[in-house]
Amino acid sequence: MAEMTWEKPKHLEQPKPKNSLERAKFLIGGGLILAAVLYLLISGTMQGARFFITVDEVVNDASYVGQTVRVSGAVVGESIEYDSENAIIRFTIVNIPNEFDDLATALHEALLDPNATRMDIIVEDEAMPDLLQHEAQAILTGELGTDGTFHASELLLKCPSRFEENSPDGISNIPERS
Amino acid sequence: MLAEIGLTSLIIAFLLSLFAIGASVIGERSGNDSLVLSGRNAALLTFPAILLSTAVLVVALMTEQYQLSYVWSVTDPQTPPIYRFTALWGSQRGSLLFWSLLMSLFTFGAIWLNWRGERRLMPYAVAYMMATLAFFLGLSLFLENPFDRWWILPDLPEAEQVIESAFIPPNAVAPDVERLSETATGLNPLLRHFGMIIHPPMLYLGFVGFTIPFAFAMSALASGDLSTGWIKATRRWSLISWIFLSLGLILGGRWAYDVLGWGGYWGWDPVENAAFLPWLVGTAFIHSVMIQEKRGMLKVWNMVLIISTFSAVMFGTFATRSGVIESVHSFARSEVGFPMLLFWAVITIISVALLLWRRGQGELQDEHQFANILSRESMFVLNNAVFLLLFFSIFWGSFGLPIASELFMGKEVTIGAETFEYFTVPLFIVMYVLMGIAPLSAWGTMSLKRLGNSTTIPMILTIITIIFAIVVGTNPLIAILGYGIVVFAGYVALYEIYKGAKARHKSIGENWFRATIALFQRNQRRYGGYIVHLGVTIIGIGIIGSTVFQTEAQYTLLRGDSVSIQDYTVQFDNYTRAQAVDGRMMNISEVTVFRDGNPIAELRPRIDDYPDLPMTIAGAHSTLENDFYVLFLGGNAERATFRIYINPLVNLVWWGGIVLMIGTFIAAYPKVTATPSRRKRDEVEAST
Numbered sequence: 001m002a003e004m005t006w007e008k009p010k011h012l013e014q015p016k017p018k019n020s021l022e023r024a025k026f027l028i029g030g031g032l033i034l035a036a037v038l039y040l041l042i043s044g045t046m047q048g049a050r051f052f053i054t055v056d057e058v059v060n061d062a063s064y065v066g067q068t069v070r071v072s073g074a075v076v077g078e079s080i081e082y083d084s085e086n087a088i089i090r091f092t093i094v095n096i097p098n099e100f101d102d103l104a105t106a107l108h109e110a111l112l113d114p115n116a117t118r119m120d121i122i123v124e125d126e127a128m129p130d131l132l133q134h135e136a137q138a139i140l141t142g143e144l145g146t147d148g149t150f151h152a153s154e155l156l157l158k159c160p161s162r163f164e165e166n167s168p169d170g171i172s173n174i175p176e177r178s
Numbered sequence: 179m180l181a182e183i184g185l186t187s188l189i190i191a192f193l194l195s196l197f198a199i200g201a202s203v204i205g206e207r208s209g210n211d212s213l214v215l216s217g218r219n220a221a222l223l224t225f226p227a228i229l230l231s232t233a234v235l236v237v238a239l240m241t242e243q244y245q246l247s248y249v250w251s252v253t254d255p256q257t258p259p260i261y262r263f264t265a266l267w268g269s270q271r272g273s274l275l276f277w278s279l280l281m282s283l284f285t286f287g288a289i290w291l292n293w294r295g296e297r298r299l300m301p302y303a304v305a306y307m308m309a310t311l312a313f314f315l316g317l318s319l320f321l322e323n324p325f326d327r328w329w330i331l332p333d334l335p336e337a338e339q340v341i342e343s344a345f346i347p348p349n350a351v352a353p354d355v356e357r358l359s360e361t362a363t364g365l366n367p368l369l370r371h372f373g374m375i376i377h378p379p380m381l382y383l384g385f386v387g388f389t390i391p392f393a394f395a396m397s398a399l400a401s402g403d404l405s406t407g408w409i410k411a412t413r414r415w416s417l418i419s420w421i422f423l424s425l426g427l428i429l430g431g432r433w434a435y436d437v438l439g440w441g442g443y444w445g446w447d448p449v450e451n452a453a454f455l456p457w458l459v460g461t462a463f464i465h466s467v468m469i470q471e472k473r474g475m476l477k478v479w480n481m482v483l484i485i486s487t488f489s490a491v492m493f494g495t496f497a498t499r500s501g502v503i504e505s506v507h508s509f510a511r512s513e514v515g516f517p518m519l520l521f522w523a524v525i526t527i528i529s530v531a532l533l534l535w536r537r538g539q540g541e542l543q544d545e546h547q548f549a550n551i552l553s554r555e556s557m558f559v560l561n562n563a564v565f566l567l568l569f570f571s572i573f574w575g576s577f578g579l580p581i582a583s584e585l586f587m588g589k590e591v592t593i594g595a596e597t598f599e600y601f602t603v604p605l606f607i608v609m610y611v612l613m614g615i616a617p618l619s620a621w622g623t624m625s626l627k628r629l630g631n632s633t634t635i636p637m638i639l640t641i642i643t644i645i646f647a648i649v650v651g652t653n654p655l656i657a658i659l660g661y662g663i664v665v666f667a668g669y670v671a672l673y674e675i676y677k678g679a680k681a682r683h684k685s686i687g688e689n690w691f692r693a694t695i696a697l698f699q700r701n702q703r704r705y706g707g708y709i710v711h712l713g714v715t716i717i718g719i720g721i722i723g724s725t726v727f728q729t730e731a732q733y734t735l736l737r738g739d740s741v742s743i744q745d746y747t748v749q750f751d752n753y754t755r756a757q758a759v760d761g762r763m764m765n766i767s768e769v770t771v772f773r774d775g776n777p778i779a780e781l782r783p784r785i786d787d788y789p790d791l792p793m794t795i796a797g798a799h800s801t802l803e804n805d806f807y808v809l810f811l812g813g814n815a816e817r818a819t820f821r822i823y824i825n826p827l828v829n830l831v832w833w834g835g836i837v838l839m840i841g842t843f844i845a846a847y848p849k850v851t852a853t854p855s856r857r858k859r860d861e862v863e864a865s866t
Contacts, residue, residue, distance in 0.1 A: 048596065051591055085819055
């Protein structure tokens with residue numbers, strides 16, 4: 001048992017590759033597949049790539065006007081307007097800095113900062129998302145129009161302050177046992 | 179007291195797993211059998227220890243022990259019992275413990291079933307399994323302890339008084355129970371759905387399950403027993419893990435479809451993709467090991483695949499658990515990311531080093547070479563290539579591109595769903611084509627003419643289907659072609675089953691029913707595999723139907739008014755508000771759906787107001803033909819706005835998933851040997 005390292009080959013009549021032609025077929029076939037997939041990946045990436053940038057960058061760099069980009073920002077709760085009959089959502093987002101330790105805190109602080117860059121958003125033909133609310137992080141795909149409004153075609157929302165373990169508010173509210 | 183029991187048994191499990199690693203490796207290297215046995219026993223004991231720990235957490239959840247911060251964070255007094263229970267995996271700390279429980283359960287099973295048969299592989303396999311377990315237990319103990327409790331330190335300034343600790347800090351007092359229950363946060367409403375109850379455990383079972391073949395493969399490398407023993411011992415584990423992984427993905431899709439309210443089930447979200455990656459490479463693996471078993475080929479390749487599967491599993495866990503990735507799955511954010519990455523790196527380096535060492539010694543030579551490009555083994559290799567190319571494309575789009583662009587350009591670049599489709603649809607087409615052709619080719623060698631001949635009947639059936647599709651008005655051409663490619667694979671599977679049954683019917687004279695049953699019994703793996711292919715075909719038809727032909731529209735209706743969409747008419751009947759047992763208010767709209775003038779369904783799409791979050795719950799009328807899916811966007815008793823989706827064939831996605839599971843189950847089911855009594859019973863069954 002201890003010496004057994006190999007399963008005995010079942011077919012000892014080893015069919016060697018008949019010639020280099022067969023090998024060449026494999027190589028050419030493999031090469032073609034790889035080339036095709038690489039082409040798909042590169043062309044797809046070139047066409048579909050969008051910069052994921054901050055509100056500051058979109059608003060302050062004119063080269064982004066009319067270009068499809070992804071932007072992330074903090075949602076201002078009182079700015080949310082929903083026209084349910086025409087399915088148009090309007091709201092304002094505030095710049096979140098590029099680097100932060102904790103998303104919930106970053107969103108909270110961004111909304112308190114009076115100097116933070118703001119941008120108006122319009123999303124057309126979209127049902128009102130459940131998570132669109134104050135202090136949510138909105139991740140939008142779309143383009144900045146010449147009117148200064150960002151026309152979003154895709155809207156993804158995150159609410160880190162909700163339903164997260166150790167919500168600081170909750171903890172500080174727990175009084176001592178009397 | 180409860181928390182202390184849970185914590186103690188968790189610590190014991192951790193120590194047992196560490197001991198099992200040491201005892202197995204040292205025992206095996208020094209030839210000390212009793213040490214190896216004691217390592218095994220320690221590994222077996224981790225299961226009851228973790229089970230106790232988990233049971234304690236469940237009891238704490240059910241009995242509202244809010245001093246445990248985990249219980250406090252995932253339940254509140256309004257939480258119904260079923261969600262109290264499922265809150266076990268509702269958040270990070272609980273789900274890590276649950277992960278460990280499943281891991282120890284699988285280890286227990288693997289040792290129990292394989293100890294005698296694969297004695298030589300077992301010590302190192304135990305060491306690998308226990309290393310994974312120890313790592314996760316370590317995360318639970320040191321970073322994400324589910325038994326942490328709230329404490330108040332009255333001596334400190336007010337802002338720092340409340341702390342979380344597993345042990346009682348000096349001078350600490352317990353907080354007031356009532357205040358705790360008032361402030362408890364409750365389970366995220368998005369997770370209150372049956373799909374969410376079983377989706378995470380299924381995915382975890384899949385993830386954890388693939389650790390078993392990985393451990394055995396690495397043990398084969400470490401022990402030098404490089405026969406197909408590791409593959410045979412773990413074949414069923416791989417298949418079972420694959421069922422769970424598939425089911426987890428499908429249920430996740432179902433959850434998104436029902437809860438997220440956008441009429442779709444797959445959004446190419448990075449975390450979805452992270453769970454799909456192990457499935458892709460795992461699927462390549464379960465195909466590829468068949469070549470090693472049958473032909474003694476691809477030995478190194480299979481090792482690479484199982485190492486990659488394990489890596490993908492770790493990465494998937496990391497992606498869902500670390501919270502570093504932008505996603506709809508952003509419920510969890512924590513510090514486990516870095517340790518997970520480190521653990522993954524260490525395990526991968528050891529594994530790759532072992533593989534290179536054995537390969538360097540010339541111990542992983544293939545016994546056959548590829549003779550013919552149309553042979554079945556070549557088809558399998560192509561299949562592997564397709565799955566891996568899908569793997570790399572999806573990895574690139576989800577993680578490679580954003581990370582690389584951030585590193586080299588200083589700006590993150592991402593791609594959207596349409597670009598993922600652009601990459602992957604051609605590869606999926608090749609996958610379906612191969613799924614159609616590969617079962618018809620033979621091992622060793624195959625000529626184009628023979629292959630062509632054997633496709634005749636499935637091809638005729640496919641052409642008939644295409645003509646049918648055109649007659650019923652299917653458009654555009656791309657969808658017709660898509661259906662053609664997908665159904666061809668299904669017809670091949672059915673035709674192969676028919677051919678096998680016909681052969682038995684003719685040669686042995688069994689009736690058709692018995693011949694089919696016997697066929698499946700004789701070669702469960704092959705015919706189970708065809709059923710899986712059939713399931714994948716059904717899913718494919720559902721995906722084409724529901725993506726190419728989805729109809730979407732939005733209307734505002736006055737009460738009593740109706741609107742027509744295709745052959746359907748929707749009428750807004752009523753609007754009510756009602757309070758649910760857990761206290762949330764429900765805004766319920768009532769609509770009647772007519773088809774060709776006849777009422778076919780009354781739907782109640784609604785919006786639930788949870789304290790922090792409204793939730794849109796769709797009303798759907800489901801048939802095999804389509805889903806008539808209505809979202810209530812807002813309104814009152816006078817007027818209301820609805821968004822309507824008609825998703826043709828979408829239910830085939832779920833039904834295909836069930837067929838796929840049945841097929842895998844047949845393939846994995848322990849071999850049935852036909853005993854005389856069984857034969858008799860079969861006869862009785864067949865004659866009735």
